[in-house]
Amino acid sequence: MQEYDYSDITPLPIQTGLQDELCQIMYTDEYKQLMGLARAMLSANELSPRALQLTSRIIDVAPAFYTMWNYRFNIIRHNVAGCDDAVSYLNKELDWLDEVTLNNPKNYQIWSYRQSLLKLHPSPSFKRELPVLKLMIDDDSKNYHVWSYRKWCCLFFSDFQHELAYTNDLIDADIYNNSAWTHRMFYWTNAKRVASEVELADELQFVLDKIQLVPQNISSWTYLRGFQELAHDAGQWNDKLVQFATSFIGNVFSLPVNSPQDLPEIESSYALEFLAHRWSVDSSTRENAIRAYNLLATKYDPIRKNLWQHKLKNLN
Amino acid sequence: MQQRLGRSIARAKFINTTLLGRKRPVMERVIDITDSDLGEDIQPLMKELETDTTAARHETLQSILDIFDACENEEEPTLTKDFHKMYLNFAIETPLPPQMTALDASQPWMLYWIANSLKVMGQDWLADDVKRKIVDKLFAISPSGGPFGGGVGQLSHLASTYAGINALALCDNIDSCWDRIDRKSIYKWLLSLKEPNGGFKTCLEVGEVDTRGVYCVLSIASLLNILTDELSEGVLKYLQNCQNYEGGFGSCPQVDEAHGGYTFCATASLAILRSANQVDIERLLEWCSVRQLQEERGFCGRSNKLVDGCYSFWVGGSAAILESLGYSQCFSKHALREYILYCCQAEGQPGLRDKPGKHSDFYHTNYCLLGLAITESSYTCAPNDPPHKIKCIPNSQVESSELTDINPVYGLPIESIERFIDHFESSPYS
Numbered sequence: 001m002q003e004y005d006y007s008d009i010t011p012l013p014i015q016t017g018l019q020d021e022l023c024q025i026m027y028t029d030e031y032k033q034l035m036g037l038a039r040a041m042l043s044a045n046e047l048s049p050r051a052l053q054l055t056s057r058i059i060d061v062a063p064a065f066y067t068m069w070n071y072r073f074n075i076i077r078h079n080v081a082g083c084d085d086a087v088s089y090l091n092k093e094l095d096w097l098d099e100v101t102l103n104n105p106k107n108y109q110i111w112s113y114r115q116s117l118l119k120l121h122p123s124p125s126f127k128r129e130l131p132v133l134k135l136m137i138d139d140d141s142k143n144y145h146v147w148s149y150r151k152w153c154c155l156f157f158s159d160f161q162h163e164l165a166y167t168n169d170l171i172d173a174d175i176y177n178n179s180a181w182t183h184r185m186f187y188w189t190n191a192k193r194v195a196s197e198v199e200l201a202d203e204l205q206f207v208l209d210k211i212q213l214v215p216q217n218i219s220s221w222t223y224l225r226g227f228q229e230l231a232h233d234a235g236q237w238n239d240k241l242v243q244f245a246t247s248f249i250g251n252v253f254s255l256p257v258n259s260p261q262d263l264p265e266i267e268s269s270y271a272l273e274f275l276a277h278r279w280s281v282d283s284s285t286r287e288n289a290i291r292a293y294n295l296l297a298t299k300y301d302p303i304r305k306n307l308w309q310h311k312l313k314n315l316n
Numbered sequence: 317m318q319q320r321l322g323r324s325i326a327r328a329k330f331i332n333t334t335l336l337g338r339k340r341p342v343m344e345r346v347i348d349i350t351d352s353d354l355g356e357d358i359q360p361l362m363k364e365l366e367t368d369t370t371a372a373r374h375e376t377l378q379s380i381l382d383i384f385d386a387c388e389n390e391e392e393p394t395l396t397k398d399f400h401k402m403y404l405n406f407a408i409e410t411p412l413p414p415q416m417t418a419l420d421a422s423q424p425w426m427l428y429w430i431a432n433s434l435k436v437m438g439q440d441w442l443a444d445d446v447k448r449k450i451v452d453k454l455f456a457i458s459p460s461g462g463p464f465g466g467g468v469g470q471l472s473h474l475a476s477t478y479a480g481i482n483a484l485a486l487c488d489n490i491d492s493c494w495d496r497i498d499r500k501s502i503y504k505w506l507l508s509l510k511e512p513n514g515g516f517k518t519c520l521e522v523g524e525v526d527t528r529g530v531y532c533v534l535s536i537a538s539l540l541n542i543l544t545d546e547l548s549e550g551v552l553k554y555l556q557n558c559q560n561y562e563g564g565f566g567s568c569p570q571v572d573e574a575h576g577g578y579t580f581c582a583t584a585s586l587a588i589l590r591s592a593n594q595v596d597i598e599r600l601l602e603w604c605s606v607r608q609l610q611e612e613r614g615f616c617g618r619s620n621k622l623v624d625g626c627y628s629f630w631v632g633g634s635a636a637i638l639e640s641l642g643y644s645q646c647f648s649k650h651a652l653r654e655y656i657l658y659c660c661q662a663e664g665q666p667g668l669r670d671k672p673g674k675h676s677d678f679y680h681t682n683y684c685l686l687g688l689a690i691t692e693s694s695y696t697c698a699p700n701d702p703p704h705k706i707k708c709i710p711n712s713q714v715e716s717s718e719l720t721d722i723n724p725v726y727g728l729p730i731e732s733i734e735r736f737i738d739h740f741e742s743s744p745y746s
Contacts, residue, residue, distance in 0.1 A: 016456035016468055022449040023426045024411040031417060039469040065421045067470045070521045112524045141368065142621065144567070144575065151570045176369035178619040179573050185561055186571035214365050218606065218619045226561030303613070303648055307605035310644035 004050035011036025012043065034058055042071050047078040056096065063104045069113050080120060090121045091128075098132045105140055111149045118156065126157040141170060142179045151186050160191035175210060178219040185226055200231045208244060215248045215268035225274065242278055245271040252295060253288070269300040280315055290315055369620050376622050379672040380612050383658050393657045395688065395717040396666075397437050400681060403666035404430050407678070408446055421466035421473075424454065424480040429678040431486045435729055436685045436720050447487040454480050461498035463505045472505060474518045478532035481539055485728055485736040494739050503542045506533050513569065514550030526567035527558050531581035534588040535726060538704070539733070541740035543588070552591050555582050559595050562619065563603030574603055576617035576630040583634040584725045587703040592641050604635045605646040613648075614655030614671075624670045625660040625680050628652055628687020629727065636724035640695035640706045653691035653714065660684045686727055689719040704737050706730070 014035045015024065027035075038058055041051050055072040058065060076093055080086045094117060101110050118124040133153075136146045154160050164187055170180035188195065188203070195203075207227060210220045228237060248271035250264055266272065276292035279285035290312060297308035364370060387393065407430055412419075419426060427450050434441040457480070458464045463472035464480035487493055509516040509523070516533050517523035530551055537543035557569030558578065565582035566572025583600070586592040607615040607627065615627035632652060639645045660668045660680070667676025668684035692714055697706045708721035708730055721730045 012469060014468055016453060018449075018452050018456055020449065021411075021456075022446070022453050023407060023423060023430070025416050025420060025423075026411045026414050027417060027420075028414050031414075035420075043469075062417065062420055064418065065466075065470075066473060066519060066523070067421070067465070070471055070519065070523075073522045108524060109522075112522050116522045142618070144573065148567055148570075148572050151572065152568070155570060174367035174369050175365055176367055176620040178621070182560065182562070182566075182571065182573040189571050216364070222562050222619065229561065301610070303608050303610040303651060304605045304646075306644065306648065307601060307646045310601065310646060313644070 006037055009037055009040050012039040047075045063107045066109050069109045073116055086122055111145050126153055126159050141177050147179045163187045175214050181219040181223045221270035245274045263299050377611055380659055399666045404434050423467045424464055424476045427483040428479040429682040431483055433682045433685055435486055439720050447490045450483050451493040461496045462502045471519050474529050474532040478536055481536050485732050499540050499542050514554030527578045527581040531585045534585045538588050563599030576627040580630040580634045583637050587637050587725050601646045604631055607631045608647050613651035626683040629683040632687045632690045633724040636690045636695050640697040649691040656684050656688045689722045692716055704733050
């Protein structure tokens with residue numbers, strides 16, 4: 001890295017100077033010097049290469065320091081405007097950013113900065129983004145910022161071609177990964193205005209298979225309900241799904257109503273919830289719905305008793 | 317209760333020996349326990365695949381059930397207020413070590429978390445000299461009276477301004493500090509952050525746009541009596557588009573995953589806009605209720621994620637807001653209270669924490685305390701009243717920690733909000 005001379009700059013204070021300042025941080029001298037320089041250059045609006053390098057150093061030690069990200073963006077934007085090869089210049093910046101990204105998985109600021117760079121880029125590429133996003137998700141498969149940013153990219157580039165296969169891989173690796181399931185719904189909601197009957201049937205089968213594999217999984221059941229709505233299923237799936245869900249609740253409906261201790265375990269409380277929801281929308285199955293909510297409240301999902309009682313109240 | 321506890325532990329022991337002891341290659345084993353020789357009292361565990369999710373949960377669950385188990389025959393723990401006060405006072409009396417530089421861009425947050433935690437534990441625990449120090453620090457960060465940045469020389473930021481205004485609201489207009497707030501500048505700045513999609517950037521140029529930003533704007537503006545139609549235009553639509561099929565809210569209007577923090581921001585925003593009936597409430601109630609985990613008793617922030625004490629407020633607060641608006645009270649306050657008292661306090665370690673095995677911090681101390689306050693009260697609001705008029709009714713059924721009444725929309729004591737809003741109501745912004 002090139003060494004720049006900053007000796008002509010007088011650092012500005014980064015502390016209030018108050019006596020007995022509340023929650024005063026005991027900065028190291030190095031930090032005070034670095035941040036003080038940055039403050040001075042920022043207030044002079046210096047947009048030089050040495051200013052750019054200073055922001056790298058600060059982001060390295062204080063990645064959440066949003067003021068530096070903004071300053072850096074101003075420098076980059078200024079330099080792009082006077083640059084013959086904006087593409088290489090911005091690609092170099094993205095390379096730098098990849099490194100920072102990988103070192104700071106929980107950071108908030110990186111993602112909006114990335115978005116701003118891509119908007120500034122004359123020929124941005126989703127393909128260039130994919131490897132770093134994959135590495136981040138390999139490291140933490142539920143990283144909220146990364147998933148949200150990935151969605152933003154899909155919309156920004158109008159490119160959804162990798163998404164279904166990607167969520168397949170992640171759901172294979174961890175069937176409980178709710179971020180991956182949500183991303184899948186994002187795909188169906190945005191990728192195509194109208195999906196074919198065959199595609200919808202395939203997707204339905206996909207989620208049923210996953211539920212079969214692990215029946216007590218909130219992610220797949222919530223997805224099933226959401227997908228049925230998204231597909232505007234006017235009822236043709238209903239019988240099949242009721243039958244499917246019933247296969248996870250054993251024979252609880254044919255047993256006499258006894259004390260909860262005598263009831264058997266079932267494979268999935270979410271199946272029972274799904275059924276209760278179905279049954280509650282049709283007056284002919286209302287009695288079943290009441291029974292199901294009571295079972296949930298007393299035995300199969302008792303921590304949510306208040307919700308089940310609320311559902312029962314709605315039915316009366 | 318006792319019986320349920322006993323069962324959970326039997327179950328956890330089963331999980332422990334069957335799952336935790338084994339080396340786990342990703343995904344393979346379907347655990348089918350019908351053929352294993354378990355004791356009569358152990359209920360079959362559902363078919364389960366071992367993944368990162370289950371491994372993490374089982375580890376957490378084990379440490380939590382160990383605590384419940386150890387306390388089974390003892391008296392319920394109480395909130396060790398004086399002990400937590402020590403932790404907060406230490407931060408007030410002593411400068412923070414260099415490791416805290418990570419919070420350099422979040423200094424107003426620390427002021428709010430600490431001051432609020434003190435005031436929630438004791439109405440008069442925030443001493444006048446500390447209030448003065450809060451005021452001095454905030455007006456040193458922004459001598460003109462706002463908007464506020466994270467520290468001296470930092471850009472104005474929505475989160476810093478939100479936290480700064482909340483901290484000032486806690487200072488009871490000491491030395492007429494409320495009159496030093498520059499509402500005109502704050503209003504202009506808030507408008508300048510507005511995006512075409514109805515959201516707000518957290519700061520000018522490069523700033524995230526998400527539900528958090530929306531909540532910060534609406535909270536600041538409603539407290540300062542500068543919430544105009546111009547400012548809130550398009551916000552409702554933005555929030556509606558952040559509710560996804562799960563029922564909770566995500567960060568951006570693009571089927572983002574439903575999340576406790578963002579759901580709180582959206583729900584509180586809807587309450588301020590008095591538009592809660594414009595989203596799918598039924599599904600929101602379902603989503604909030606399913607965040608509470610049977611064995612852990614506390615809330616997780618997303619489906620298939622771990623319990624965390626801070627969601628006691630983010631999710632519990634969302635539920636309390638809905639309760640105040642006349643919707644059903646959708647979770648077990650009793651169970652959540654147990655999670656906070658048993659698992660978020662540690663012997664020998666003042667302050668409150670995320671979960672067993674974690675260190676306490678200011679953030680978790682504040683949000684666990686707010687969550688605890690919610691579990692010991694119920695909330696109502698007259699149909700035509702704005703959300704700062706939410707009333708808090710102590711629940712006589714539970715042992716009380718004697719916390720200050722709080723308003724779930726603002727995360728502040730009711731009394732502080734009322735005084736703050738009254739102050740600015742009598743001087744309308746023009």
